[in-house]
Amino acid sequence: MSNEKENNDVGNSKQEEQKNEAQEQQQQKKVRPRKAKQDKPPADDQGIWRMNRRNVFTFAGWLAFLGFIATATLGFLRYLFPRVLFEPPTAFRAGTPDDYVIGEVDTRWMEQYRVWVVRTRTGIYALHAVCTHLGCTPRWLDTEGQFKCPCHGSGFTQEGVNFEGPAPRPLERLHIAMENGVIVIDRGIRYREELGQWAEPGAFLEYT
Numbered sequence: 001m002s003n004e005k006e007n008n009d010v011g012n013s014k015q016e017e018q019k020n021e022a023q024e025q026q027q028q029k030k031v032r033p034r035k036a037k038q039d040k041p042p043a044d045d046q047g048i049w050r051m052n053r054r055n056v057f058t059f060a061g062w063l064a065f066l067g068f069i070a071t072a073t074l075g076f077l078r079y080l081f082p083r084v085l086f087e088p089p090t091a092f093r094a095g096t097p098d099d100y101v102i103g104e105v106d107t108r109w110m111e112q113y114r115v116w117v118v119r120t121r122t123g124i125y126a127l128h129a130v131c132t133h134l135g136c137t138p139r140w141l142d143t144e145g146q147f148k149c150p151c152h153g154s155g156f157t158q159e160g161v162n163f164e165g166p167a168p169r170p171l172e173r174l175h176i177a178m179e180n181g182v183i184v185i186d187r188g189i190r191y192r193e194e195l196g197q198w199a200e201p202g203a204f205l206e207y208t
């Protein structure tokens with residue numbers, strides 16, 4: 001009888017042990033963190049960088065759009081800064097008539113502006129110091145009373161008229177005017193004798 005009881009006790013304790021083990025295993029299963037699911041794309045997903053025909057057209061469309069925006073922006077900026085050539089003014093102030101001696105050729109503006117100023121008994125005119133042959137700079141020869149070109153020997157009178165050498169026409173006169181008692185010469189406006197322009201008002205400043 002006692003043996004039977006012992007056997008029953010042993011059986012019960014085994015069952016309990018098994019039961020406990022099963023519970024522990026269940027708890028461990030509960031506690032064990034689940035593996036994170038891998039975020040695998042579906043098999044038919046082409047992905048953002050895997051080009052199919054549709055993606056290529058979309059990409060090309062965006063590229064064209066961005067290119068257009070960039071070009072338009074550059075064009076707008078270019079419009080804000082126009083290509084302008086800033087040149088020095090062609091006119092300059094040349095003092096008063098009293099600064100010039102009647103009958104003399106004044107060379108003070110030669111180096112800076114390539115201009116001679118000549119005062120006569122009736123007025124003042126300005127000559128452009130450029131030879132009408134090939135553009136050399138003539139010299140005023142005071143003792144000979146003439147302009148002489150060093151390149152090919154053309155000669156011009158004090159009035160600027162050609163009288164020797166290959167120069168085909170007289171020197172050009174420049175626009176001259178009086179503003180508030182000051183002589184203003186404009187190298188941008190020229191007068192040619194052979195065209196009858198020396199008779200125009202701006203070619204000669206009357207002053208006595």
Ligand code: FES
Binds near residue numbers: 131
């Ligand atoms: S350039 Fe003056 S004579 Fe030829």
